[in-house]
Amino acid sequence: MDIFLKTIGSINDETRLKILNFINQKGEVCVCDIESAFKMIQSRVSRHLKILKEGGFLKVERRGRWAFYSIRTPLDTFRQSILEEIACLGLEVPTGEFECKK
Amino acid sequence: MDIFLKTIGSINDETRLKILNFINQKGEVCVCDIESAFKMIQSRVSRHLKILKEGGFLKVERRGRWAFYSIRTPLDTFRQSILEEIACLGLEVPTGEFECKK
DNA sequence: ATAATATATCAAGATATATTGATATATTAT
DNA sequence: ATAATATATCAATATATCTTGATATATTAT
Numbered sequence: 001m002d003i004f005l006k007t008i009g010s011i012n013d014e015t016r017l018k019i020l021n022f023i024n025q026k027g028e029v030c031v032c033d034i035e036s037a038f039k040m041i042q043s044r045v046s047r048h049l050k051i052l053k054e055g056g057f058l059k060v061e062r063r064g065r066w067a068f069y070s071i072r073t074p075l076d077t078f079r080q081s082i083l084e085e086i087a088c089l090g091l092e093v094p095t096g097e098f099e100c101k102k
Numbered sequence: 103m104d105i106f107l108k109t110i111g112s113i114n115d116e117t118r119l120k121i122l123n124f125i126n127q128k129g130e131v132c133v134c135d136i137e138s139a140f141k142m143i144q145s146r147v148s149r150h151l152k153i154l155k156e157g158g159f160l161k162v163e164r165r166g167r168w169a170f171y172s173i174r175t176p177l178d179t180f181r182q183s184i185l186e187e188i189a190c191l192g193l194e195v196p197t198g199e200f201e202c203k204k
Numbered sequence: 205a206t207a208a209t210a211t212a213t214c215a216a217g218a219t220a221t222a223t224t225g226a227t228a229t230a231t232t233a234t
Numbered sequence: 235a236t237a238a239t240a241t242a243t244c245a246a247t248a249t250a251t252c253t254t255g256a257t258a259t260a261t262t263a264t
Contacts, residue, residue: 032239041224067241085106111251117252132211169210
């Protein structure tokens with residue numbers, strides 16, 4: 001039950017829905033991409049990514065200075081169905097070049 | 103997005119998970135069944151049922167003095183997958199006779 | 205009509221969660 | 235080693251949610 005509530009709690013937030021959907025659409029993004037895409041301060045982005053990771057949706061891979069976040073694979077069918085549902089919500093997916101130097 | 107968050111928010115609570123699973127297993131229960139099964143005061147039960155109903159999981163049918171709650175049918179695949187996931191959590195499902203007079 | 209039972213809603217306080225700015229750590233380039 | 239960049243964590247405040255007791259409404263039995 002605790003794991004279930006952690007999973008559900010991680011997506012019970014508008015900001016995290018946008019971030020999760022962004023990563024799901026883009027494939028792989030670093031924290032600074034999200035910072036500039038959504039114009040959020042770093043500590044806020046970092047905090048939400050941590051919660052989504054603990055919710056079982058994300059994996060992180062560090063390369064050089066950057067931490068690249070992407071959808072965890074393999075993903076169980078329950079979380080997959082959640083991602084699909086989120087993908088249908090019509091959330092904004094910022095595009096274009098971002099400001100970070102990678 | 104608002105509907106999605108309402109759905110998610112409705113199951114982001116331990117008490118509601120237990121109640122929802124109870125209804126899912128029992129088929130149809132009245133408010134007083136839940137009161138006695140979980141030893142909760144009526145206002146608390148009523149409030150949680152309202153939230154679960156607004157989350158799209160429940161329907162209610164009034165017959166005489168009682169309001170009978172059951173899983174909404176037909177239920178979309180997303181909410182179905184959530185119910186299945188909850189059913190696998192091993193939550194307590196109180197059994198036996200309850201105190202109300204129906 | 206009155207009493208008893210079932211359910212819903214409101215308001216207040218308690219608890220949990222989100223946001224922010226400041227600070228800490230870690231890696232890379234020079 | 236130093237500077238620059240990326241990320242994580244902490245503490246304080248703001249905001250949202252849960253619980254409870256009191257009250258309101260609705261139905262049934264007498």
